[in-house]
Amino acid sequence: MYSTLEKKYKLIQKELTIGTIALGGVFLIGTLWYRFVENWSWEDAAYMTVITLATVGYGETHPLGSRGRLFTIALILLGVVNIGYIVNRFTEAVIQGYFQEGIRLRQQRRLMESLLEHYIICGFSRTGRQIAKEFWAEGVPFVVIDSEVESVQKAQGEGYMAYQGDATLDDTLLRVGIERAICIVAALPSDAENLYTVLSAKTLNPAIRAIARASTEEALQKLQRGGADAVISPYITGGKRMAAAALRPQVMDFVDGILTGADRQLYMEEFLLDPAFCPFVGQTLQKAKLRSQTGGLILAIRRIDGNLIGGPTGETVLMPGDTLICMGTAEQLRSLNQILGPIRSQKLRKPKSS
Known part of the structure; x- marks a missing residue:
């Protein structure tokens, strides 16, 4: 198509x-x-x-x-x-x-063919625009898909790479490099469209991480059964955040400050420990001295079996396949990325200036 x-x-x-x-x-x-x-x-x-x-x-x-x-x-x-x-x-x-237009389309096709380990945003409505804004602030490569010409033009007007097409179709996903992408975000207005998109994406690239938007509890469950790695309901999530903002306003301000925006001072990042490259696998945190070397703070460790260790102590052993959830300044996280070894095929994301 x-x-x-x-x-x-x-x-x-x-x-x-x-x-x-x-x-x-x-x-x-x-x-x-x-x-x-x-x-x-x-x-x-x-x-x-x-x-x-x-x-x-x-x-x-x-x-x-x-x-x-x-x-x-x-x-x-x-x-x-x-x-x-x-x-x-x-x-x-x-x-x-x-x-x-033909020249622009050829240039766009060459750019899409060169994308590697990128993110795909399906839908450029209010939700999609906010996602694109955050991705842009984080400096990650991404492409927007929308079926409406006006939405595609808006995305391109803001400097984003955009493609007009139906995200539920395999051909459209292939054109934006689904087989080379690392994550797809289905933010279409219809739950059925989001489900079709997730199913198509998982069929074409089983390793891709799929994030989907759901309007109802029933849709949330169906999207999870359809293969979505994470399903977000704006209404449920929004209600929880509003309650948290009312009960713990300072905590919410702090969390929002390190998760979103281009002008923040502290950032959160995750690092996957590859035993082939990371020299600290098998050592305790105390012996690895990650905090003293970089200044970055390790908030939690996600084991390969899914077990989460919050607030790990110095005696916690780093195991193969662990995911470290860390917090620090951009420079601290960059230093942490360097000493943990080339655990990513791309460099640590450098946020864009606003």
């Missing part, structure tokens, strides 16, 4: 190609007629056909009889129709900017 813009560009390409082929066919017919019916040389036949189609007003190359003149009249009419059609389609393409 192609986007509307792609369809328009491909249609104008097809029409111009058909017009050019038709004009070539008329030229061939004219040349063959003058060569075999009028018994002219190939050079004279081609020359007569060109000046006839161009309607330049030159005289006949050789005298023509009534039959030849009637054919020449028909040739002129065919040429005028074909050339007029080509000029009309070419002029419309220039005025409407289809050629510029």
Whole structure:
């Protein structure tokens, strides 16, 4: 399935190609007629056909009889129709900017083909816009998918890479590099669309992390059964955060300050320990001295079996496959990333300035 813009560009390409082929066919017919019916040389036949189609007003190359003149009249009419059609389609393409759009589409396709370990946002509504804003602040590569031209134009106007298409279709996901992505966020307005998107994404890339939006409890459960790694209900989550803000306002301000925004001083990050690269696997936190070396604070450790250790002590042993949940400044987390080894194929995210 192609986007509307792609369809328009491909249609104008097809029409111009058909017009050019038709004009070539008329030229061939004219040349063959003058060569075999009028018994002219190939050079004279081609020359007569060109000046006839161009309607330049030159005289006949050789005298023509009534039959030849009637054919020449028909040739002129065919040429005028074909050339007029080509000029009309070419002029419309220039005025409407289809050629510029084609160049932009090719550039966009090359950019999408170069994406690696990127994030995909499906839907650019209020939720999708906020997600894109946070991703942009974090400096992570991402692409937006939306079926509406206006939404795609808004996303592109804000500097985001965007593609117009139906996110529930495999072809659309393949066009934005689903097989190379590390996470997809289904933020479409319909729970059914989000479910289809998650199912398609997991089928095309079983290793991808799928985050989905749900409007109801029932949809939340179905999305989880459909393979979503995390399902967020704006109403449930919003209610919990409002309650927490009322009961523990300072805690919420602190948590919000380290989780979102481009102007914060403290950040939270997670690090996966790969025994092939990390030199501290098998050591205790006290022996590893991560805090003294970097200044970063290890808040929790998620074991490979899913067990969460909150507030690990110095005697906690670092195990293969552990995920360290850490907090610190951007420089502290960057130092922590360096001494833990090349555990990511990309560098630690550097937040963009607002």
